[in-house]
Amino acid sequence: MCFKWVAAEGELRVDPATRAVDASSARRKISDYDRNTIEAARVAAGSIGSELVGLTFGGPDARTGIKDALARGVDRAVHVVADEGARADGHVTAHVLAAQVRRLEDVDLVLCTEGASDTYAHETGPRLGELLGWPVVTNVRELTVEGRTLRAVRVLGADLETVECDLPALVTVVPEVAPAPIPGLRSVLGAAKKPSEQVPVADLGLPAGAVTARTTVTSFLGYVAARRRVVLADGAAQDKVDALVAGLAQDGVLR
Amino acid sequence: MTGIYVFSEDPRLAAELATTAAALADEVHVVCLGADASRTLTATGATSVVVLEAAGAPRPEAYVAALAGLMRDRGADLLLVGATVTGWEVGARVAALLDSALVSEASVITALPDGAWQAERVMYAGGAVQTETWSGPGVVTVAPGRAVAAAVPGSASPVEVVAVDVDTRVRVVSRTARVRSGVDLASAARVVCVGMGLAEPGDLALAGDLADALDAEVACTRPVAEDRGLLPTERYIGISGAHVHPDLYVGLGVSGQVQHTVGFRDAKVVVGINTNPAAPLFAVCDYAVVGDAHEIVPLLAAAVRARH
Amino acid sequence: MSEDTEAVDVIVVGAGLAGIACAYRLALAGRSVVLVERGTTAGSKNVSGGRLYTYALEAVEPGLTRAAPFERAVVREQIVMMDDDRSMTVSLAGPPAAAGDLPASVTVLRSRFDAWFADRAEAAGVMLATGIRVDSLLIEDGRVVGIMAGGEEMRAGVVVAADGVNSFLAREAGLVGELSAHAVGIGVKEVIALDAATIEDRFGVGPGEGAATLMLGCTAGVHGGAFLYTNSGSVSLGIVVSPDQMTASGTTTHGMLQALKAHPALRPLIAGGTTLEYAAHLVREDGWRGVPKRLARGGFLVTGEAAGFVLNLGYTVRGMDLALVSGVAAAEAIVAGGDLETAYRAALDRSGLPATMRAADGYADLMGIERLYRTYPGLVLDVVQSMFTVDARAPRPLRTQVRAAMRANHVPLRAVLRDGLVGVRSI
Ligand SMILES: Cc1cc2nc3c(=O)[nH]c(=O)nc-3n(C[C@H](O)[C@H](O)[C@H](O)COP(=O)(O)OP(=O)(O)OC[C@H]3O[C@@H](n4cnc5c(N)ncnc54)[C@H](O)[C@@H]3O)c2cc1C
Ligand SMILES: Cc1cc2nc3c(=O)[nH]c(=O)nc-3n(C[C@H](O)[C@H](O)[C@H](O)COP(=O)(O)OP(=O)(O)OC[C@H]3O[C@@H](n4cnc5c(N)ncnc54)[C@H](O)[C@@H]3O)c2cc1C
Ligand SMILES: Nc1ncnc2c1ncn2[C@@H]1O[C@H](COP(=O)(O)O)[C@@H](O)[C@H]1O
Numbered sequence: 001m002c003f004k005w006v007a008a009e010g011e012l013r014v015d016p017a018t019r020a021v022d023a024s025s026a027r028r029k030i031s032d033y034d035r036n037t038i039e040a041a042r043v044a045a046g047s048i049g050s051e052l053v054g055l056t057f058g059g060p061d062a063r064t065g066i067k068d069a070l071a072r073g074v075d076r077a078v079h080v081v082a083d084e085g086a087r088a089d090g091h092v093t094a095h096v097l098a099a100q101v102r103r104l105e106d107v108d109l110v111l112c113t114e115g116a117s118d119t120y121a122h123e124t125g126p127r128l129g130e131l132l133g134w135p136v137v138t139n140v141r142e143l144t145v146e147g148r149t150l151r152a153v154r155v156l157g158a159d160l161e162t163v164e165c166d167l168p169a170l171v172t173v174v175p176e177v178a179p180a181p182i183p184g185l186r187s188v189l190g191a192a193k194k195p196s197e198q199v200p201v202a203d204l205g206l207p208a209g210a211v212t213a214r215t216t217v218t219s220f221l222g223y224v225a226a227r228r229r230v231v232l233a234d235g236a237a238q239d240k241v242d243a244l245v246a247g248l249a250q251d252g253v254l255r
Numbered sequence: 256m257t258g259i260y261v262f263s264e265d266p267r268l269a270a271e272l273a274t275t276a277a278a279l280a281d282e283v284h285v286v287c288l289g290a291d292a293s294r295t296l297t298a299t300g301a302t303s304v305v306v307l308e309a310a311g312a313p314r315p316e317a318y319v320a321a322l323a324g325l326m327r328d329r330g331a332d333l334l335l336v337g338a339t340v341t342g343w344e345v346g347a348r349v350a351a352l353l354d355s356a357l358v359s360e361a362s363v364i365t366a367l368p369d370g371a372w373q374a375e376r377v378m379y380a381g382g383a384v385q386t387e388t389w390s391g392p393g394v395v396t397v398a399p400g401r402a403v404a405a406a407v408p409g410s411a412s413p414v415e416v417v418a419v420d421v422d423t424r425v426r427v428v429s430r431t432a433r434v435r436s437g438v439d440l441a442s443a444a445r446v447v448c449v450g451m452g453l454a455e456p457g458d459l460a461l462a463g464d465l466a467d468a469l470d471a472e473v474a475c476t477r478p479v480a481e482d483r484g485l486l487p488t489e490r491y492i493g494i495s496g497a498h499v500h501p502d503l504y505v506g507l508g509v510s511g512q513v514q515h516t517v518g519f520r521d522a523k524v525v526v527g528i529n530t531n532p533a534a535p536l537f538a539v540c541d542y543a544v545v546g547d548a549h550e551i552v553p554l555l556a557a558a559v560r561a562r563h
Numbered sequence: 564m565s566e567d568t569e570a571v572d573v574i575v576v577g578a579g580l581a582g583i584a585c586a587y588r589l590a591l592a593g594r595s596v597v598l599v600e601r602g603t604t605a606g607s608k609n610v611s612g613g614r615l616y617t618y619a620l621e622a623v624e625p626g627l628t629r630a631a632p633f634e635r636a637v638v639r640e641q642i643v644m645m646d647d648d649r650s651m652t653v654s655l656a657g658p659p660a661a662a663g664d665l666p667a668s669v670t671v672l673r674s675r676f677d678a679w680f681a682d683r684a685e686a687a688g689v690m691l692a693t694g695i696r697v698d699s700l701l702i703e704d705g706r707v708v709g710i711m712a713g714g715e716e717m718r719a720g721v722v723v724a725a726d727g728v729n730s731f732l733a734r735e736a737g738l739v740g741e742l743s744a745h746a747v748g749i750g751v752k753e754v755i756a757l758d759a760a761t762i763e764d765r766f767g768v769g770p771g772e773g774a775a776t777l778m779l780g781c782t783a784g785v786h787g788g789a790f791l792y793t794n795s796g797s798v799s800l801g802i803v804v805s806p807d808q809m810t811a812s813g814t815t816t817h818g819m820l821q822a823l824k825a826h827p828a829l830r831p832l833i834a835g836g837t838t839l840e841y842a843a844h845l846v847r848e849d850g851w852r853g854v855p856k857r858l859a860r861g862g863f864l865v866t867g868e869a870a871g872f873v874l875n876l877g878y879t880v881r882g883m884d885l886a887l888v889s890g891v892a893a894a895e896a897i898v899a900g901g902d903l904e905t906a907y908r909a910a911l912d913r914s915g916l917p918a919t920m921r922a923a924d925g926y927a928d929l930m931g932i933e934r935l936y937r938t939y940p941g942l943v944l945d946v947v948q949s950m951f952t953v954d955a956r957a958p959r960p961l962r963t964q965v966r967a968a969m970r971a972n973h974v975p976l977r978a979v980l981r982d983g984l985v986g987v988r989s990i
Contacts, residue, residue: 009379009513010535013837021383025839027603064604071694089387090347090357117514118379120494121359122343122396123350130351135424136316138344151428156340158435158489162428176481185712188692189597192685214356214393218373219386223513225539227525233532233545240544241554244526245562247542253445253503253524254559255470 001041001074001111002097002128003034005058005065006118014222021222030065031116035072035180037173040143041111042073048145051075053104057096057201058082070191071183077196078104080204087213090119094127095210096201101132103204108167109150114139114174122172129170137163138172258282258302260326262345263337264315266292270404272335272397273299277405279366280332285412286322288315293414300407306416313421315341316348321419323352331392333372335364338396346396356389360398380494381517400441400498434487438472440497445471445505446519448492452508452529453548454479459486461552462507468556474499476515492518507548511536528552571595571690573897574710574719576697576732578605578681580883581867582725584623584890586691587684591624592898596689597719598681599712601696606677609727610752610844611883612790613670613799614775619884621665622914623891628665632679634794635773636666639766643828644940645780650828651947656767670773670792670799671883672754697726700735700863707736707863721897722863725890728845730869738865739855744807746849748787748875751816752801753824754794755836762793765832777879780940781823783812787936789823790879791832797839798832800824803846803880816843846882848875851920858911859896859903866893872916874923888914942972 011026030038038054045052054074056062059082066077080100082088088096101107110132112125122138129136141160142153150169154161155176183191201211230247232240248254259280261272269285269292276283277300285301287293293306305325307318326334326349336346338360350357358364361374362384371390378385440446447466449459454475466473473490480491492499493515500521507528509515516539519525527536528544528551537543544551575586578600586598602608614637620627641654685691701709701716709718724732728747733739759770766774773793781789787804802820809816823829846868847853853871858864866872866889873882892910899906911917945968950961959967969976 007379009382012379012382013839014383015837027607090359091350091354094351115495119359120378120380121347121357123347123357123359126344126347127351127357130319130348135422136344136348137425139340154340155488156430158433158487159430160433161430163425164428165425174481182694182713185599185692185695185715185717188695189690192690209354214354214391215358215387215389217385218388220378220383222383223377223381227539228541229537229543230541231532231537231543231545233543237546237550237554240546241551241558244542244544244555245558248503248524248526249562251524251541254562255445 001034001037001052002055002124003038003065003069003113004031004116004118005029005056005062006031006116009117012222014224016224019221019224021220028061028064030068030072031113031118033113033115033117033175036175036178037111037113038069038072038074039180040173040178043178044109044111044143044145045075048108050108053078053107055097055100056080057088057093057100059084066196067191068183070194070196071188072180073183073187074194076194078199079196080199080201083201083211086201086211087217089213089215090121090123090127091214092211093124094131095206096204097124097128098131099204099206099210100199101128109145110134110168110170112170112172114172125170125172132168132170135165135169136171137165137169140171140173141176143171143173143177258284258331259333259335260284260286260305260329260331261335262286262322262342263339264288264341264345265337265339265399266295267404268337268339268342268399269296270299270406271399271402272337273301273405274402275364275397276333276335277301279364284329284331286325288318290416297412297414298407298410299405299412300410301405301412304412304414306414307419308416309419309421313423314425314427316344316425317421317423318419319345319348320352320422321417323349324419325417326353326392333392334394336394336396338398342396346394350394353392353394355391356387356393358387358393358395361395362401364395364397377494377517380512380514381520382513398498435489436487438487438490440472440474440490440492440499443472443474443499443501445469445503446474446492446499446501446522447471448504448506448509448519449473449475449479449486450506450509451476451478451483452510453552454483454485454508456485458549461549465505465507465552465556465559468559469503469505471501471503471505476509494518506536506540507552509536510534511539528555570709570718570720571597572719573597573721573723574599574717575723575725576710577724577726577867577869578602578677578691578693579609579725579727579867579886580677580680581869581872581886581890581893582723583677583680583684584887585723585725585866585893586689587623587680587687588891588894589897590684590688592894594898597717598684598689598691599695599697599710600681600691600693603694604674604678605681605691605693606674609673609677610750610842611671611673612750612752612801612880613672613792613794614668614790614879614883615671615676616668616881616884617665618667619887622888628669630683631669631671632675633669633671635670635768635771637668637670637775637792638666638772639768639774641774641776643776643778644943645778645826645828646937646941646944648827649944649948650826651944652828668775670775670794672794672797672799697732700732706861720862721903723893723897724863724865724869725867725886725893726869728847728868728873730865733855733865733869736860736863736865738857738860739871742847745805746847746853747806747845748803748848749806749809749816749843750801750803750846750880751820751841751843752799753820753841754797754799754839755833756797756839757833757836759796761835762796762798766793768793778823778829780937781826782819782936783814784937785809785812785819788879789820791829798836800829800833803875805848846875846880847871847873850874851917851924854920857904859907861903864893864896864903864907866890872920874920876923885916885920888916892916938972938974942968942974945971
């Protein structure tokens with residue numbers, strides 16, 4: 001399964017004047033829904049008696065994330081260490097992950113999350129599947145593997161679609177596929193004993209074109225809400241309600 | 256420049272994409288699956304409509320290689336894909352086959368003078384806006400509702416049918432509809448949004464009553480729909496749900512994570528009711544009411560009714 | 564789960580400075596140690612002003628200061644006396660330290676510092692488990708034999724409580740009772756971002772150098788004081804006060820801090836800075852008197868602020884250095900074996916901690932003097948202001964000025980003498 005180590009979106013600091021974003025003091029975390037994916041992958045791997053490898057591509061600080069992923073149930077972790085300064089877009093990320101998946105032998109199933117909490121691009125999984133030449137099943141909320149056949153329930157807007165395909169396959173999952181339990185003491189301590197491996201991108205032997213971003217970021221601006229923020233905190237509930245209704249009436253938004 | 260290709264499995268969305276594309280290039284080709292879809296799309300004023308045809312009734316995702324092949328053969332610059340669950344997959348896989356750029360859910364697309372492209376998209380679920388440029392072929396997904404569906408009276412684009420091979424490795428076993436309420440939150444003038452702070456079974460009546468007093472639609476946050484199953488999924492607002500732009504949004508027991516709040520950014524007036532004075536929702540509110548929704552909501556409904 | 568983590572030599576609860584120091588030293592001595600921390604990373608929950616005396620780091624391991632990611636070496640000490648709108652600053656800059664000399668104190672940011680320290684402990688063999696909250700002790704036949712966390716039990720030869728102020732483990736072990744309101748102060752702190760050049764400019768220090776500023780008279784008459792420490796790219800501003808007087812003062816700690824930020828003496832120092840974080844935390848203020856009679860029982864001992872090892876001197880708090888040396892002493896006691904209480908007391912005595920704390924005991928009396936927090940700062944400011952006031956009249960003798968100021972501030976001479984006596988005795 002693939003998980004991403006990202007900055008906590010709630011801790012980005014935005015300069016209200018320039019809208020410049022400072023992520024340096026934001027804590028890092030495993031992308032929220034990737035935690036559900038780890039759990040789904042753990043269950044799936046258990047059901048077919050496979051080893052579960054956690055795969056991440058990111059800077060050196062992703063090391064902490066590796067420990068967390070191991071505590072959450074990954075048997076072994078591979079951290080492809082991103083080149084300092086090089087920017088990865090979906091194109092680069094998918095090529096790197098595909099190269100690393102090929103290096104692991106006998107992979108039956110790769111799970112990604114539908115979207116990561118920083119990019120939410122819905123891109124990496126299907127791109128990766130295509131590069132591997134495997135069938136792709138996206139947006140899955142139920143997953144079972146029997147023999148060499150995968151059966152999945154996809155969420156398509158207001159419809160649920162059940163599909164089947166043979167392994168190996170790439171599946172992207174939605175968080176409802178499994179809850180993400182908080183790891184306990186033994187799991188956390190056990191994580192330190194599980195194997196993990198760091199692979200420099202260069203060791204993957206990818207051609208330059210595969211590791212050169214297709215897109216260039218020319219601007220990155222934080223969002224600054226321009227709301228009035230009238231706080232109604234004190235006094236009796238009725239007073240707050242009266243103040244609110246008076247305000248809304250003045251704003252002309254009541255019918 | 257050989258024009259923009261647009262694709263969506265949903266003909267209405269394809270027609271919207273045709274509008275977006277027409278503003279960017281002289282030549283717009285609409286790609287669709289099956290003759291039915293082509294009938295509505297010939298009236299969009301597109302340069303041509305390309306129908307991909309295969310035996311049986313394959314799922315749209317089965318056409319990925321065919322679509323990529325078409326792009327490559329015709330030397331297409333840009334493929335716009337409707338950002339649905341299917342469109343996300345199709346767009347990303349086509350980009351992989353073309354080894355090209357992809358911009359997900361672009362809000363603004365610009366053709367730069369030197370033949371390069373530029374697009375804006377949100378990052379961190381709405382915490383930031385990123386502008387990206389690229390040259391060479393690219394795929395851009397565009398969310399529904401970004402443009403008015405193109406309809407050029409009297410126009411009849413030439414239709415070209417291309418027989419293609421499809422990928423049948425993924426087999427559809429069944430398809431069922433989840434509960435639908437047929438609500439169109441996007442056009443609601445007032446929205447009462449239920450969060451997990453007001454998501455016990457009995458609480459829904461409270462929210463319903465306030466919505467009734469305000470003549471508002473009831474909406475919710477993602478966990479209320481997806482985890483609790485209290486309301487149909489098309490009622491949840493946010494980056495992965497509905498985008499709304501009402502005159503009034505009232506959040507009841509909503510914490511205000513950006514993934515949710517990005518969905519009502521265009522609301523004229525935002526009200527939050529939450530017990531926690533530090534709830535992130537209050538940072539993006541016009542009125543922050545600190546209090547228990549169980550207590551405030553009935554009073555608010557009564558006060559609104561008293562004005563009628 | 565493999566057999567070998569089923570039982571370990573020692574479980575240390577709390578990855579603050581006491582816990583990390585203890586676990587680190589035990590690992591260096593070859594013991595198997597599990598260090599359990601409820602925060603997602605070591606240091607994520609810890610609040611400190613941020614001034615750390617380096618002798619304690621050296622006591623953990625010689626050379627540690629040099630390796631540590633501290634913010635700035637303190638080279639300038641300032642005391643500010645203030646009332647609502649006036650202030651007087653005494654600033655002491657020492658002679659330049661000889662190259663190679665260790666700074667006597669440094670500033671640290673706990674999230675960065677503790678994470679580094681915990682990393683180092685892990686590298687030495689400590690098994691660190693973060694994101695785990697210890698719920699209770701496992702006690703069998705009157706002996707502590709392990710812990711319970713999230714429904715899981717883990718056994719160890721010794722459990723060390725390094726869980727900070729208001730240690731519920733020490734309470735569960737029966738070593739301490741409930742904390743009284745008089746025993747704790749409340750501290751609030753903001754970290755305000757400022758770029759390095761601005762800091763060096765405003766505080767008159769060079770690159771890597773910092774200032775420690777202590778403030779009196781800014782707590783609306785409530786026991787306590789404020790501090791301002793310079794970090795690399797930020798300053799830490801905080802107030803520590805006694806909560807039992809807060810209600811009477813009619814303000815909140817948050818309100819006090821906001822008022823302080825707007826004070827003319829402080830505003831220019833933090834102008835243009837953005838607040839990075841805000842935190843509130845308790846801090847013991849009963850000194851040596853608050854240290855429990857027994858620090859250990861079978862299979863269990865308590866260290867750091869959990870054992871009351873902190874000195875709140877009103878204008879400055881020393882807890883981190885005492886946490887470090889007591890953590891080391893705990894490790895030494897466990898390694899020494901035998902009766903834990905005896906070995907621990909001996910190790911503590913060698914560290915000099917009890918002597919330091921006893922010497923400061925009188926401070927509690929000094930700090931108990933109400934007038935220190937509003938009246939005296941006002942009095943001093945009145946006197947100094949009159950000294951600097953020059954007009955056409957003939958200057959009055961200083962003695963007269965002081966008496967006038969005392970009258971204006973309603974302080975009888977008797978009270979001043981009594982307070983002075985307490986002060987002299989306490990030092
Ligand atoms: C990639 C990604 C995509 C996502 N997409 C979406 C999306 O599209 N839409 C969406 O909604 N979420 C989405 N989420 C989830 C989102 O991050 C939040 O978890 C979710 O919006 C929280 O829902 P909530 O506010 O209802 O619940 P909570 O966060 O649990 O908040 C409940 C609130 O109720 C308050 N409360 C409790 N009791 C009371 C009371 N009696 N009266 C008043 N207040 C009370 C509490 O103080 C709290 O603030 C997404 C997350 C990710 C990572
Ligand atoms: C505002 C303020 C300013 C201060 N300024 C200074 C200063 O400038 N210099 C100085 O030397 N001292 C200062 N102090 C005091 C100093 O911060 C503390 O005395 C010192 O941090 C105590 O260290 P410790 O390791 O004993 O405890 P802590 O640093 O408090 O660490 C205890 C750890 O235990 C963890 N924990 C608690 N319960 C559990 C549990 N059940 N399970 C798992 N983990 C648990 C906590 O998360 C925490 O990480 C200040 C204190 C405050 C409040
Ligand atoms: N750098 C990465 N390393 C590992 N997995 C990734 C990485 N980037 C994306 N993914 C996976 O792809 C999913 C979707 O990412 P995205 O397409 O960027 O929204 C993530 O949730 C992960 O499962």
